[in-house]
Amino acid sequence: MRVADRIERKLTDALAPTRLRVIDESHLHAGHAGARPEGETHFRVEITxxxxxxxxxxxxxxxVYEVLAEELRGPVHALALQxxxxxxxxxG
Known part of the structure; x- marks a missing residue:
């Protein structure tokens, strides 16, 4: 299962969001610390x-960090949250 799919599933199960976007921004961090060639290391999550x-x-x-603790120990290097x-x- 893709990392983004795991993030989405875990947040949906734990927090029942009315809105959720999981955006893989790994391509923006190529060559930076924690980046892997295959991606899925840097994510932006927008959750309501x-x-x-x-x-x-x-x-x-x-x-959110509690829900995604396993991913943050493993493949996810950076997580931006809204x-x-x-x-x-x-x-209004």
Missing amino acids: TPAFDGLSRVARQRR TRTPAEEQP
Whole structure:
């Protein structure tokens, strides 16, 4: 299973997001520390979930890191996060 698919599955199972995008940005980091020729090392995750209600930005990020601990020990070298609640997604 691709790393991006594992990330998506784990976050979906643990946090029931209303919006989730997992973007492989590895190609932007070719030649940098932690990059592998086959990619799947650098990701951007944009996630919106009610599970973040009442949590600070840091607490939200820690929650994502907990869910993805195995990937962060292994193939994932860098993870950029955008974490929101459904209320923060509403216009206005």
